[in-house]
Amino acid sequence: xxxxxxxxxxxxxxxxxxxxxxxxxxxxxxxxxxxxxxxxxxxxxxxxxxxxxxxxxxxxxxxxxxxxxxxxxxxxxxxxxxxxxxxxxxxxxxxxxxxxxxxxxxxxxxxxxxxxxxxxxxxxxxxxxxxxxxxxxxxxxxxxxxxxxxxxxxxxxxxxxxxxxxxxxxxxxxxxxxxxxxxxxxxxxxxx
Amino acid sequence: xxxxxxxxxxxxxxxxxxxxxxxxxxxxxxxxxxxxxxxxxxxxxxxxxxxxxxxxxxxxxxxxxxxxxxxxxxxxxxxxxxxxxxxxxxxxxxxxxxxxxxxxxxxxxxxxxxxxxxxxxxxxxxxxxxxxxxxxxxxxxxxxxxxxxxxxxxxxxxxxxxxxxxxxxxxxxxxxxxxxxxxxxxxxxxxxxxxxxxxxxxxxxxxxxxxxxxxxxxxxxxxxxxxxxxxxxxxxxxxxxxxxxxxxxxxxxxxxxxxxxxxxxxx
Numbered sequence: 001x002x003x004x005x006x007x008x009x010x011x012x013x014x015x016x017x018x019x020x021x022x023x024x025x026x027x028x029x030x031x032x033x034x035x036x037x038x039x040x041x042x043x044x045x046x047x048x049x050x051x052x053x054x055x056x057x058x059x060x061x062x063x064x065x066x067x068x069x070x071x072x073x074x075x076x077x078x079x080x081x082x083x084x085x086x087x088x089x090x091x092x093x094x095x096x097x098x099x100x101x102x103x104x105x106x107x108x109x110x111x112x113x114x115x116x117x118x119x120x121x122x123x124x125x126x127x128x129x130x131x132x133x134x135x136x137x138x139x140x141x142x143x144x145x146x147x148x149x150x151x152x153x154x155x156x157x158x159x160x161x162x163x164x165x166x167x168x169x170x171x172x173x174x175x176x177x178x179x180x181x182x183x184x185x186x187x188x189x190x191x192x
Numbered sequence: 193x194x195x196x197x198x199x200x201x202x203x204x205x206x207x208x209x210x211x212x213x214x215x216x217x218x219x220x221x222x223x224x225x226x227x228x229x230x231x232x233x234x235x236x237x238x239x240x241x242x243x244x245x246x247x248x249x250x251x252x253x254x255x256x257x258x259x260x261x262x263x264x265x266x267x268x269x270x271x272x273x274x275x276x277x278x279x280x281x282x283x284x285x286x287x288x289x290x291x292x293x294x295x296x297x298x299x300x301x302x303x304x305x306x307x308x309x310x311x312x313x314x315x316x317x318x319x320x321x322x323x324x325x326x327x328x329x330x331x332x333x334x335x336x337x338x339x340x341x342x343x344x345x346x347x348x349x350x351x352x353x354x355x356x357x358x359x360x361x362x363x364x365x366x367x368x369x370x371x372x373x374x375x376x377x378x379x380x381x382x383x384x385x386x387x388x389x390x391x392x393x394x395x396x397x398x399x400x401x402x403x404x405x406x407x408x409x410x411x412x413x414x415x416x417x418x419x420x421x422x423x424x425x426x427x428x429x430x431x432x433x434x435x436x437x438x439x440x441x442x443x444x445x446x447x448x449x450x451x452x453x454x455x456x457x458x459x
Binding site: 184 | 202207210212237245253254266270272274363395
């Protein structure tokens with residue numbers, strides 16, 4: 001093995017990176033928030049068509065950003081909405097980057113418009129087991145405009161209209177209309 | 193949508209179901225619902241649609257959620273690293289002053305800031321500030337042993353060769369930090385896969401290293417040529433995948449010399 005040059009302080013950097021220091025209260029707080037929210041965040045990202053691996057990376061970035069945010073003593077007001085907003089922005093940014101740079105395009109199906117809430121069951125038996133109502137709901141969801149899908153998913157993760165409006169940059173009225181419109185489509189599909 | 197003038201709209205029923213009605217309207221709606229079977233049934237139908245959606249939503253997505261144990265451990269490690277970094281860096285005077293609660297020091301802070309700016313901008317014969325760029329042509333084996341993703345030859349050869357994915361900024365930063373070049377100019381490096389995804393390499397920090405652009409001879413373009421060569425050899429059946437992965441991860445320059453039968457990169 002050889003290198004152009006021995007890299008200085010490599011051992012020191014490695015040691016510091018793997019140190020077994022006791023977590024600080026702030027680290028513990030961020031990890032506790034991760035425990036509470038990571039599945040909600042990841043589910044939201046997946047529902048918009050983000051692949052699992054990208055979703056996991058975005059979630060990591062979100063909580064690292066949260067840690068820095070809190071380290072700097074910035075606002076602790078409604079961290080739940082803050083976390084979702086950062087995740088949303090990162091996923092949109094990543095989506096735009098993939099469109100801009102086709103050579104780095106992720107696997108087909110990563111594009112939110114085409115893949116949201118898609119049936120990923122790998123084998124036909126699973127698909128057969130799904131009932132017709134479920135399939136209808138899937139097709140209705142897929143046919144919704146992207147913003148309506150995001151609204152529904154965020155509401156399903158327990159966010160309030162105000163929080164959804166903040167994350168998606170919509171008014172309260174627009175959030176209510178979007179949810180109402182989507183649910184009306186589901187109702188029509190089920191002939192309610 | 194109003195089914196009758198005296199009835200509540202679907203929009204209001206949804207707002208009521210979600211607890212989003214204005215306080216002044218909440219009582220009126222509750223009273224109306226107590227009296228009106230039609231509206232109560234309609235509200236139940238809306239709730240049923242919500243239930244249908246949530247079941248489908250959770251049913252599909254929950255099965256896709258991976259175990260959080262790995263990401264949780266990674267987050268903890270990264271947070272510890274960031275804390276250690278912050279402890280190692282002297283407090284930023286700007287932050288100190290900005291966070292200082294005593295306004296009596298504001299004038300002194302301003303004076304020092306102006307002084308610092310003048311010192312910084314003073315005419316000097318020193319060379320302009322430069323970043324320290326460590327030329328890295330070869331990954332450090334203890335940090336970047338190379339990790340394969342567990343795919344087989346058929347998957348590699350019979351599908352579109354995967355392009356190198358964008359390495360997230362946070363991961364790139366960790367790679368730089370691991371290599372002790374966090375003070376260097378990141379644009380001087382490409383965070384590269386040791387075992388390329390086209391040969392089954394994994395998206396794993398142990399498979400990533402900072403390859404400097406300043407390496408004149410054994411640079412990224414040379415390694416790209418080796419990756420293409422190995423991919424062709426594997427897919428032509430002249431080399432098994434495991435050997436290709438092992439050779440490129442243990443000493444890619446030696447592998448280049450071996451597979452191109454040359455001591456210097458071909459132009």
